[in-house]
Amino acid sequence: MYLELLFFAYLIDFIFGEFHVIKTLYHPIILFGNYIKWFEKKFYEDSIFRGFLLTISLLSLVFIVTFLLSKIDNIYFQALLCSFTISSKMLYDSVKEVISSDNPKHAISMLVSRDTKEMSENDINKAAIETYAENLSDGVVAPIFYILFFGIVGAFIYKAINTLDSMVGYRNEKYENFGKFAAKLDDLANFIPARITALLIALLFFSKKAFKEFYSYGKKHESPNAGHPISAMALVLNVSLGGPTSYFGKVKEKTYFGDGKRNIEKEDVKKALDFKLRFDIFILIVLSFFLMFSK
Numbered sequence: 001m002y003l004e005l006l007f008f009a010y011l012i013d014f015i016f017g018e019f020h021v022i023k024t025l026y027h028p029i030i031l032f033g034n035y036i037k038w039f040e041k042k043f044y045e046d047s048i049f050r051g052f053l054l055t056i057s058l059l060s061l062v063f064i065v066t067f068l069l070s071k072i073d074n075i076y077f078q079a080l081l082c083s084f085t086i087s088s089k090m091l092y093d094s095v096k097e098v099i100s101s102d103n104p105k106h107a108i109s110m111l112v113s114r115d116t117k118e119m120s121e122n123d124i125n126k127a128a129i130e131t132y133a134e135n136l137s138d139g140v141v142a143p144i145f146y147i148l149f150f151g152i153v154g155a156f157i158y159k160a161i162n163t164l165d166s167m168v169g170y171r172n173e174k175y176e177n178f179g180k181f182a183a184k185l186d187d188l189a190n191f192i193p194a195r196i197t198a199l200l201i202a203l204l205f206f207s208k209k210a211f212k213e214f215y216s217y218g219k220k221h222e223s224p225n226a227g228h229p230i231s232a233m234a235l236v237l238n239v240s241l242g243g244p245t246s247y248f249g250k251v252k253e254k255t256y257f258g259d260g261k262r263n264i265e266k267e268d269v270k271k272a273l274d275f276k277l278r279f280d281i282f283i284l285i286v287l288s289f290f291l292m293f294s295k
Helices: 003-016 028-043 048-070 075-083 088-100 104-109 121-168 180-204 208-218 227-237 266-294
Strands: 241-247 250-257
Touching: 003 075, 003 088, 003 121, 003 266, 028 048, 028 121, 048 075, 048 121, 048 180, 075 121, 088 104, 088 121, 088 266, 104 121, 121 180, 121 227, 121 241, 121 266, 180 208, 180 227, 180 266, 208 227, 208 250, 227 241, 227 250, 227 266
Parallel strands: none
Antiparallel strands: 241 250
């Protein structure tokens, strides 16, 4: 396991958050996105095989580059690179901006794909909690999981898969086939982290109810993974998330996650954001403990 690498990578994100890379230096995730756009422009075809080629070609490139970088024997350099895959501080700041902004509709529109023009305050608060819970898995726990077990190579392979899913993994006319392989691979990559995230939410909020019931609600989500952290967060906050949601002008009748109140307030969003401090303390103490006794 890569305990020391993970400790320093998380510490860098905890202190500095997202680095604003300037001029000719690009964030690795932006490079992934640029490659996906280039491949799609040159080789797009409404077929699963073309989407398979996109996925395999990107993952192959990422593997080669990160494997070579892993040979640089400097833990701080590798930790700095791995910190790019962890989005704990950026996620927290982005969701906090929603409830502190003078224009919360604009702030939430930067985070979600649902329609935001006609959102009520309740809808905005609900969307903020849902996106925070779901992205705790994709942006925090999953990268930590892959850094811990597979180092810098695992971290960036995971982020490449996640970026592919976010760009082409949609169930619409254009991407139903082209993005299918990437979407299924993302489901597989997030299977364990999503459930760990739900368990951590229950544990760190000391909620026996969330621990016992998150799965029964989470399995009702159309995604095999996203519903679990959303359900756990709903249960610890004693709210109901999900429900009818508008996407691209059409209302989607989503199931409710949790059995609490349906009027979501800013205080509920603030309570959800309390997770970060609890998790920061938990992860840094646990990693420090294991590092201390592994030497």
